[in-house]
Each structure stands twice: as C-alpha cells, then as structure tokens.
Amino acid sequence: MLFLFLRKYFKSNFKLLIVKELIFVIIGNGVAGFNAAQSLIKGAPTDSKILMFSSEKYGFYLRPKLYEFLRQDLKIEDVISYSKEYYSKLGIELHLEEEIIAISPKDKIVISTVKQYSYDRLLLANGAECYCPVVPGINLLNSFSLRSLDDAIAIRTRMKTSKQAVIIGGGLLGLEVASACAERGLNTSVIEFFPYLLPRQLDAEGGKILQNILEKNQNITFYLGVKVQEILGKDHVEGIKLLDGIIIPTDIVMTCTGITPRIDIFKKIGMKTNRGVIVNDFLETSIQDIYAAGDIAEHGGKVYGIIPPSIEQAKVAAQNMMKPRSVKYTGSKLSTSIKVTKLLVTSIDYIGKEEELKYSQRKFLIPNEDIYCKIFLDQDIIKSAIIIGTKNGISLLKGNIGSSYKSIEEELNQLFSETK
Ligand SMILES: Cc1cc2nc3c(=O)[nH]c(=O)nc-3n(C[C@H](O)[C@H](O)[C@H](O)COP(=O)(O)OP(=O)(O)OC[C@H]3O[C@@H](n4cnc5c(N)ncnc54)[C@H](O)[C@@H]3O)c2cc1C
Structure with missing residues (x-):
C-alpha cells in the first residue's frame, strides 16, 4: 500500500x-x-x-x-x-x-x-x-590614470617620448608607477596629500624611511602634505601647479588617487x-x-x-x-606584502592612525640595512605590525596577531638581530 x-x-x-x-x-x-x-x-x-x-x-x-x-x-x-x-x-x-x-x-x-x-x-x-579628483586640466592630453591594459599601453607609449613625469598620489599604485618612470630615465616627481608615503599601509615613521630609500635609490622627488591646484597646459599637459604656488614642469601626469x-x-x-x-x-x-x-x-x-x-x-x-546561504564570509585580514621597487613592504592588520593613538609600540630598526619593523600592542596582545626591507618576522607576526607579545619576543629579537 x-x-x-x-x-x-x-x-x-x-x-x-x-x-x-x-x-x-x-x-x-x-x-x-x-x-x-x-x-x-x-x-x-x-x-x-x-x-x-x-x-x-x-x-x-x-x-x-x-x-x-x-x-x-x-x-x-x-x-x-x-x-x-x-x-x-x-x-x-x-x-x-x-x-x-x-x-x-x-x-x-x-x-x-x-x-x-x-x-x-x-x-x-x-x-x-580610478578615482580622479576634480582638478582643472585633468582631461588634458597626456593626463592618465592606470586601471586596464589599454591604459598601460597608452601610458607606456607616452613615457617613451617623455623626459619628465608627475604622479599624483603616493600610495601603492603611485609609487610603482613612479618607480617605472624613474627606471625609464624620466625625471620623476610624486605629489601626496598626506604628510608621508603609503598612508594606508605605513605609519609616519615607516613612510619617512621608505621615502629616504626611494630618494636615495630611485632619484624620485617627493612633494608631501600638498594639494594640486591645476594641471597646466593648452591642449596637452605642460606642468602642475600646487596650492602653495610651486610649479612642476612635466610631459605626462598620472593620477593614482584611489x-x-x-x-x-x-x-x-x-x-x-x-x-x-x-x-x-x-x-x-x-x-x-x-x-x-x-x-x-x-x-x-x-x-x-x-x-x-x-x-x-x-x-x-x-x-x-x-547552494544559497551555504557559506559565510566574515571579512578579510588586511595584510599586504608589496614590493615597492624591489623593497618588500608588509603591513599586517594595520588600519592607520587609529592604531598609533590607541596602542603601545615596539620597534626594531636597522638603519644601515634599511630595515624597520613596528609592532602595535594592546597591553601585551599583538594587534598589528609593519615591516620594511625584510621577509623576516612576517609569518611569525601574521601567525601571532591576537597573541601575547612576550611569548614571541625572544624569537623576534633573534630574527631581527640576524636580519641582513
Ligand atoms: C595597476 C594596478 C596594480 C595593482 N596591484 C595590486 C597588488 O599588487 N596587490 C593587490 O592586492 N591589488 C592590486 N591592485 C588592485 C587589484 O587589482 C584589484 O583589487 C582587483 O583587480 C579587483 O578585482 P575585481 O575583479 O573586483 O575588479 P577588476 O579587476 O576591476 O575587474 C572588473 C572587470 O569588469 C569589467 N567591467 C566593468 N563594468 C562592466 C560592465 N558593465 N560590463 C562588463 N564588464 C564590465 C572591467 O572592464 C574589468 O575588466 C592593483 C590594481 C591596479 C589597477
């Protein structure tokens, strides 16, 4: 039945x-x-x-x-x-x-x-x-932004006949583009609104260290804590005027502002x-x-x-x-390791100025080797870290976010004293 x-x-x-x-x-x-x-x-x-x-x-x-x-x-x-x-x-x-x-x-x-x-x-x-700020002259010929392969083709073509370049934005993208220009022999300047480089990944001290290295190794000129007033030129780019009156002559402008x-x-x-x-x-x-x-x-x-x-x-x-509603996404860790002109820069869970104000800090600095590591602590608990110039410490710190600093202090001391 x-x-x-x-x-x-x-x-x-x-x-x-x-x-x-x-x-x-x-x-x-x-x-x-x-x-x-x-x-x-x-x-x-x-x-x-x-x-x-x-x-x-x-x-x-x-x-x-x-x-x-x-x-x-x-x-x-x-x-x-x-x-x-x-x-x-x-x-x-x-x-x-x-x-x-x-x-x-x-x-x-x-x-x-x-x-x-x-x-x-x-x-x-x-x-x-690309986000481009509303600045007079942003649409002139030879004013670019970089998102796609077609953008890169147009930029590279122009780079090859240019002598001077200005990059607006001292974040990751801006620094990579600047170093490509410098390597191609262009007289290169970077303009950044924040007072230091890579403001999303580094603290002020780290940004300054990075700037020194790039000035020394790449011959890039930085204008920090300034704003662009106007891109100059009739039909094509001829220069950039900053709000404080400085004029930088250039053949090409690349806007890398987010x-x-x-x-x-x-x-x-x-x-x-x-x-x-x-x-x-x-x-x-x-x-x-x-x-x-x-x-x-x-x-x-x-x-x-x-x-x-x-x-x-x-x-x-x-x-x-x-399969609807089968898997949850709970957010991603904000850890990035990037190579800025062959220099490894790592930012682990760093969220900017807030960290600096809220947490205490431990620092390892080896000036002659261009190596810098800063760790942000809530009491003894590791909240975030920044490392410049070495891969040492990256996996140790990544694996110990949320853990006790004391428990890895000895290992860190040893790693950074061995760092070359
Ligand atoms: C030059 C450059 C270097 C970068 N370097 C790094 C790095 O080193 N590390 C890192 O983590 N991130 C880096 N990023 C960021 C990273 O590339 C982006 O986070 C990533 O590409 C996002 O992927 P996506 O698929 O969401 O979007 P996208 O890569 O932007 O892809 C979206 C695609 O959709 C297409 N599209 C848009 N609208 C439509 C439409 N209406 N119909 C059909 N197609 C459409 C677009 O043309 C594009 O091809 C870099 C970005 C750039 C531009």
Missing part, C-alpha cells in the same frame, strides 16, 4: 525532483569574476551554463602585471594569463568587449551593448575605476549601495539572486580594493550561487 502511494506521489511530482539547469551570469572578468567562474566550473551541475561579460578586449590578466608592462618592453601576450580559448575549453561562454548596460531583476535578464541574456544567479564582479566602485547601473535599479554595492555575509546584494564580489562589493562597511579579499569573496559568492 505504502509502495503504491510513494510511486504515485513521485510520478506526479517527478518534475520537481529534476534539478533545473542553472544559468550563472558574471559581469566582469577581473580577479573576482575569474575566480568565481573557476569555483562554478568545479561545483555546478554539468548542465549549468556560465556566461561572463567583460568590457575589455583581453582574456584574464592580473593588474599588478601592468607595473612590469610599464617597466619593461613586455608584449601584450606576456601580460595575459588566460586567453579566450581557455574559457571555451572549460565550457565558459566569455563575451569580450560586451558591456552590461542594464539589469532587470524582475525578468531576471541582463542587457548588454549587443543583446539581452537570462540569468538564474547573477554575480556583480565589475570592479572599480578607486571608485562602478555602482551606477545598480543604483538605478534600487539596489542598496554606499561606496560599493552593499553585501551581507553570504555576499548577497539587496536584490534576490544577485551577488557581488571584489572591488565592487562593500562588506561590513569596507571596500577592500586589493586582490586577496577579492578572491576570498569570489569563492564564497560562487558557493552561495550554487
């Missing part, structure tokens, strides 16, 4: 038991889009479809490669990690040079410059663009946005079946703007797109 009932029940509900093939659409083929697609390929049912859209014309590349592109005479192929063929082999439908210009969540479609496409789950991974997430099309459909698209711990936006990851996403009030969190978010978003 029970058997007959079950047979009848399953027969009439058979359709409900079939897993529907899902259409996953990803807007953006940067590091977030690419990593989400990789996770979907591994985990989604085989009859699912994955469609990706990129407004750029290239396959996948990592943006830090653009520094090398500026420094050396790399070919475009040397920058691209995966071409369109790679995606085809995996069964991903990649639409290059096809921008998504609108979304209709009600009909579950995205509309591109070519046609419209349905989605079941949509990932916003369309990143950010990023703006590309939120315009999402604001139009009433999605919750702030600086970026607001996401919850499942990387869901305020609209059902739409997720966000990478530089577009704002989680816990933060737009990280760097690669490691973009990858972490992409993987979690993809899991939740396959």
Whole structure:
C-alpha cells in the first residue's frame, strides 16, 4: 500500500525532483569574476551554463602585471594569463568587449551593448575605476590614470617620448608607477596629500624611511602634505601647479588617487549601495539572486580594493550561487606584502592612525640595512605590525596577531638581530 502511494506521489511530482539547469551570469572578468567562474566550473551541475561579460578586449590578466608592462618592453601576450580559448575549453561562454548596460531583476535578464541574456544567479564582479579628483586640466592630453591594459599601453607609449613625469598620489599604485618612470630615465616627481608615503599601509615613521630609500635609490622627488591646484597646459599637459604656488614642469601626469566602485547601473535599479554595492555575509546584494564580489562589493562597511579579499569573496559568492546561504564570509585580514621597487613592504592588520593613538609600540630598526619593523600592542596582545626591507618576522607576526607579545619576543629579537 505504502509502495503504491510513494510511486504515485513521485510520478506526479517527478518534475520537481529534476534539478533545473542553472544559468550563472558574471559581469566582469577581473580577479573576482575569474575566480568565481573557476569555483562554478568545479561545483555546478554539468548542465549549468556560465556566461561572463567583460568590457575589455583581453582574456584574464592580473593588474599588478601592468607595473612590469610599464617597466619593461613586455608584449601584450606576456601580460595575459588566460586567453579566450581557455574559457571555451572549460565550457565558459566569455563575451569580450560586451558591456552590461542594464539589469532587470524582475525578468531576471541582463542587457548588454549587443543583446539581452537570462540569468538564474547573477554575480556583480565589475570592479572599480580610478578615482580622479576634480582638478582643472585633468582631461588634458597626456593626463592618465592606470586601471586596464589599454591604459598601460597608452601610458607606456607616452613615457617613451617623455623626459619628465608627475604622479599624483603616493600610495601603492603611485609609487610603482613612479618607480617605472624613474627606471625609464624620466625625471620623476610624486605629489601626496598626506604628510608621508603609503598612508594606508605605513605609519609616519615607516613612510619617512621608505621615502629616504626611494630618494636615495630611485632619484624620485617627493612633494608631501600638498594639494594640486591645476594641471597646466593648452591642449596637452605642460606642468602642475600646487596650492602653495610651486610649479612642476612635466610631459605626462598620472593620477593614482584611489578607486571608485562602478555602482551606477545598480543604483538605478534600487539596489542598496554606499561606496560599493552593499553585501551581507553570504555576499548577497539587496536584490534576490544577485551577488557581488571584489572591488565592487562593500562588506561590513569596507571596500577592500586589493586582490586577496577579492578572491576570498569570489569563492564564497560562487558557493552561495550554487547552494544559497551555504557559506559565510566574515571579512578579510588586511595584510599586504608589496614590493615597492624591489623593497618588500608588509603591513599586517594595520588600519592607520587609529592604531598609533590607541596602542603601545615596539620597534626594531636597522638603519644601515634599511630595515624597520613596528609592532602595535594592546597591553601585551599583538594587534598589528609593519615591516620594511625584510621577509623576516612576517609569518611569525601574521601567525601571532591576537597573541601575547612576550611569548614571541625572544624569537623576534633573534630574527631581527640576524636580519641582513
Ligand atoms: C595597476 C594596478 C596594480 C595593482 N596591484 C595590486 C597588488 O599588487 N596587490 C593587490 O592586492 N591589488 C592590486 N591592485 C588592485 C587589484 O587589482 C584589484 O583589487 C582587483 O583587480 C579587483 O578585482 P575585481 O575583479 O573586483 O575588479 P577588476 O579587476 O576591476 O575587474 C572588473 C572587470 O569588469 C569589467 N567591467 C566593468 N563594468 C562592466 C560592465 N558593465 N560590463 C562588463 N564588464 C564590465 C572591467 O572592464 C574589468 O575588466 C592593483 C590594481 C591596479 C589597477
């Protein structure tokens, strides 16, 4: 009797038991889009479809490669990690040079410059663009910002015929671009609004040490704690005027003053946005079946703007797109190790001036070796650290955030006394 009932029940509900093939659409083929697609390929049912859209014309590349592109005479192929063929082999439908210009969540479609496409789950991974301050002359010829490979191609072409360069912004991007200009023999200046370099990664003392090293090794001139009043020139850039009246002649200007997430099309459909698209711990936006990851996403009030969190978010978003609310994202650690002109600069959980004011500090400084390490403590507990010029201490400190300083003091003393 029970058997007959079950047979009848399953027969009439058979359709409900079939897993529907899902259409996953990803807007953006940067590091977030690419990593989400990789996770979907591994985990989604085989009859699912994955469609990706990129407004750029290239396959996948990592943006830090653009520094090398500026420094050396790399070919475009040397920058691209995966071409369109790679995606085809995996069964991903990649639409290059096809921008998504609108979304209709009600009909579950995205509309591109070519046609419209349905989605079941949509990932916003369309990143950010450069933030450029509103300064007279910013749109003159030879005034650039660097985000894409096309930007890098235009900048490198101009660098080759320039003698002088000015970079606005003394953050990570600005310093890398400045060092590429200096290495190509351009007379290079950096203008920074903050009184020291890398204000997001370093304290004032660390910033000053970095500045000394760059002045000594790279012959870069720094103008710190100043603001640009105007970029001078009729149709093309001829110089920069600072608010204090100083004029710096130049053939090329590069603005490296941060990023703006590309939120315009999402604001139009009433999605919750702030600086970026607001996401919850499942990387869901305020609209059902739409997720966000990478530089577009704002989680816990933060737009990280760097690669490691973009990858972490992409993987979690993809899991939740396959199986809603299955994995939580609880935020990323703010640790970065970067090479500024061959010098390793590491910032572990450092959040800026707040740390300096709130916490006590321990310091290791080896001036002749250009090595500096500062550790921020709440009582005896390690909260954050900055290290310049060595890889020593990085993994020890990373692994001991939240632990007692005393427990590793001896090891640190030994590491830094051995540091060369
Ligand atoms: C020169 C440079 C160097 C960097 N170096 C480092 C570094 O050393 N370490 C680090 O951690 N981070 C670095 N970053 C930051 C890092 O690259 C970003 O955090 C990361 O690229 C964010 O990835 P994303 O996929 O969210 O966005 P993006 O990389 O910006 O990719 C988004 C993609 O979406 C496309 N797109 C946008 N809108 C649309 C649309 N409407 N339709 C279709 N496609 C669209 C864009 O063209 C772009 O290709 C660097 C950035 C730059 C520019």
